[in-house]
Amino acid sequence: MPLQAEMQAYTIRISRRAKYARITIKPNLCVEVVLPLGVAKREAGELFKQQQPWIKRTLLRMQQHAPKALGSKLSETLPENLPEKIELRALGESVLIAYHESPRAGFSELDGVLSIRLNPEQDKANQVARVLHAWLKVRARESLPDCLQAVALEMNAAYQAVSIRLQKTRWGSCSSLGNINLNAKLLLLPPEVVRYVLVHELAHLKHMNHSPLFWHHVAQFEPEFARKRKELQILSMGFPVWVHA
Numbered sequence: 001m002p003l004q005a006e007m008q009a010y011t012i013r014i015s016r017r018a019k020y021a022r023i024t025i026k027p028n029l030c031v032e033v034v035l036p037l038g039v040a041k042r043e044a045g046e047l048f049k050q051q052q053p054w055i056k057r058t059l060l061r062m063q064q065h066a067p068k069a070l071g072s073k074l075s076e077t078l079p080e081n082l083p084e085k086i087e088l089r090a091l092g093e094s095v096l097i098a099y100h101e102s103p104r105a106g107f108s109e110l111d112g113v114l115s116i117r118l119n120p121e122q123d124k125a126n127q128v129a130r131v132l133h134a135w136l137k138v139r140a141r142e143s144l145p146d147c148l149q150a151v152a153l154e155m156n157a158a159y160q161a162v163s164i165r166l167q168k169t170r171w172g173s174c175s176s177l178g179n180i181n182l183n184a185k186l187l188l189l190p191p192e193v194v195r196y197v198l199v200h201e202l203a204h205l206k207h208m209n210h211s212p213l214f215w216h217h218v219a220q221f222e223p224e225f226a227r228k229r230k231e232l233q234i235l236s237m238g239f240p241v242w243v244h245a
C-alpha cells in the first residue's frame with residue numbers, strides 16, 4: 001500500500017533531556033525517533049521496526065480523523081490557491097488533501113485522503129501541480145479503460161488499445177490504427193460529459209472525420225451531444241489553477 005512508502009522514513013533527534021528512546025508522530029505525519037544522548041543510532045532503526053504496529057495504527061487514525069491537522073505547520077505557509085479537496089466528478093468521489101513536509105515530493109492515498117509530500121524549500125504550487133498530475137494519471141488509468149470498454153460494448157465498437165495521458169488541449173483522440181487516447185483530466189468532469197467524449201472517440205473508429213455522417217453516428221448513442229459538447233468547453237474553463245499548470 002502507498003502508506004508503506006511513508007513508513008520507511010523517519011528522522012532521528014538526539015535529546016539531552018530524553019531518558020529513554022521513544023517514537024513520536026508529528027502532526028505532519030513525520031515519524032521521529034528521539035534518542036537520549038549517547039545511545040547508538042542503530043537503536044532508532046530497531047525501535048522503529050519494533051513499533052511498526054503502533055506507528056501504522058496511529059498514522060491511519062491521524063489520516064482518517066484529522067485530515068486538516070496533518071499539515072498544520074506546512075499549511076500555514078502554503079499559498080491560498082492550493083486545493084484542500086478535489087472532486088473526481090466522473091467517479092462521484094471527493095478526495096481530501098493533506099499536506100506535509102518531505103525532502104521529496106510525492107503522494108499516497110488512503111481512504112479518501114490524499115497525502116501530498118512537499119519539499120518546503122522548493123516552489124510549492126509547482127510541486128503540487130506536478131504531484132496532482134501524476135496522481136490524476138494513476139486514478140485515470142485505474143478507471144477510464146473500464147468506462148471506455150463499457151461504452152464500446154454498447155456501440156459495438158472495437159478499439160485496439162487505450163492510453164491515458166495528461167494533455168493541455170485534447171480530451172481524447174483516435175488513431176487510424178484504432179488506438180484511443182484519453183485525457184486524465186476527464187475524471188474532473190461529470191459522468192455524462194465523459195460519456196460524450198468516449199462516444200465521440202469510439203465513433204471515430206467508423207468515421208475518421210467530423211462529417212455529418214460522423215455526427216449522425218454520435219447522435220445515435222448520445223442524442224444530446226451538442227449540449228454536452230458545450231458543457232465540456234464551459235466546465236474546462238472553470239478548472240482550478242493546478243489543472244492547467
Ligand SMILES: [Zn+2]
Nearest residue numbers: 200204209210
Ligand atoms: Zn473528433
